[in-house]
Amino acid sequence: MLNAEHRVVLLQHGGLDNLRGKTGLAMLRHRSGPIVAVVDPDHAGCSLEQVTGIARSVPVVADLNAALAFEPEVAVVGLAPSGGQLPAAMRRDVRAALQAGLHLASGLHSRLAEDPEFAACRHPDRWIWDLRQEPQGLSVGQAAAAALPCRRVLAVGTDMAVGKMSACLELLAAAHRRQRPARFVGTGQAGILIAGQGVALDAVRVDYAAGAVETAVLQAGAGLAASDLVLIEGQGSLCHPASTATLPLIRGSQPTDLLLVHRAHQRTLDRVPAIPLPPLKELIAITEALAALARPQGAGPSPAVRALALNTARLNDNDAHAAVRDMEQTLQLPCTDLVRWGGEAVLDAIPS
Structure with a gap:
């Protein structure tokens, strides 16, 4: 559906400066193709970099009609609200996008293609892509x-987000x-929108979740050599009481390597602070045993955690380095913030 061109x-209505907008923020940070405008009435006219810290020059406008001057082809819902329903404030701009002849992509649980009003607005040669659907067969x-x-690298987290x-x-x-061949398997709405393909794991019935991951990994790994990489986006956390995603990701991907992802100085679950995180050494041992x-x-050899990806977004440079x-020193593993300093140190830790 959505391609790089x-x-x-x-x-991004109301989600340009908070985690509600993490889907769109991820696209702004990682999408290589053109993003010509952002619609957020709360920040219209502001500098995107000043609001988000993302060094990308994209105009922020008040509504879809203002965005049309930049000749978009696809409107993408950039929010990930609790419950996955389309916010009422966004409905008018979704309707305007379809009336203007744009395609529409959404990772919400709401099926926008099944909405009678949106179906009536869509031009006959345009599509509405509800990516959060269980694949057939x-x-x-x-x-x-x-x-x-090939090497199969699965990211596992100490928490969600x-x-x-x-x-x-x-x-x-x-x-x-x-120049090391590598492919990415998206398993959540942002990853799929950035890659243009993948499997929306939270839309798959639990009995088929490992099979869905397996199919996606087999497709991504086809034709790759022994030193080449398939990178599998992680979901949820073994530490979180609401998450069931990590185990089918392990089962389906059959990883050769694991990348632990953790937020610096986090001791409890971010949104469930009553639940403490285990010491990372213990979590690594548990994860490797499950894998x-x-x-x-x-x-071949059992999967091992090769490195720690440390999220230092809440720290200044000095504290991040510390x-x-x-x-x-604690884990005796390579560690870096890949967003801040690039992924070469982690790449070096993955056998070739």
Whole structure:
């Protein structure tokens, strides 16, 4: 549906400066194709870089009609609100985008293509892509990805929204800079919108979740050699009481390598502070033990955590460097903030 050449306008209503807008913010940070405008009435006329810290020159406008001057082709819903429903304040601009002849992409749980008003506004030769849907023809996991010769790197997090997707995409960029073949498997709405494909894991019935991941990884790994990489976006956390995503990701991807993603100095779950995080050494041991299960005979060495991707977004440069040094000494593993300093240090830790 969405490809790298499409001229995108992000519908970011009220989400340009907070985690509600993490889908659009991720696209602004990582999408290589054109983003021609951002719609956010709260910040219309402001500098995108001053609001977000993202060094990208994109105009911020008040509504979709103002964005049309920049000739967008696809309107993308950039919000990830609680419950995944289309915010009422965005409805008018979605309607305006369709009436203007734009395509529409959304990762919400709301099925915009099934909305009668939107269907009536859509031009006959335009599409509405509701990406959060279960793929057809799924089967249960069979550990088939273990037969791929390539390295399969799965990001696992200590919490939700700690930067698993960003770590994978920065690692992908580092691999490209080093001319090491690598492909990315998106498993959430932002990752799929950036890559143009993937599997929306939270839309898949639990019995088929490992199989859905397996299919996506097999497709991504087709034709890759032993030193090449498939980078699998992590979801959720083993530490979170609301998350069931990590286990099917492990089962389906049959990883050769694990990348632990953690927010610097975080001791409890961000949104459930009553739940403490375990010491990272203990979590690494638990994760590696789980990843060693349900593997075919002859699948090679059990997966190991190769590095720590440390999210230091809340720290200044001096404190960020200190946090990285502390984690390296504590864990005896390579550690860096991939968004801040690039992914080369992690890339070096993954066997070739």
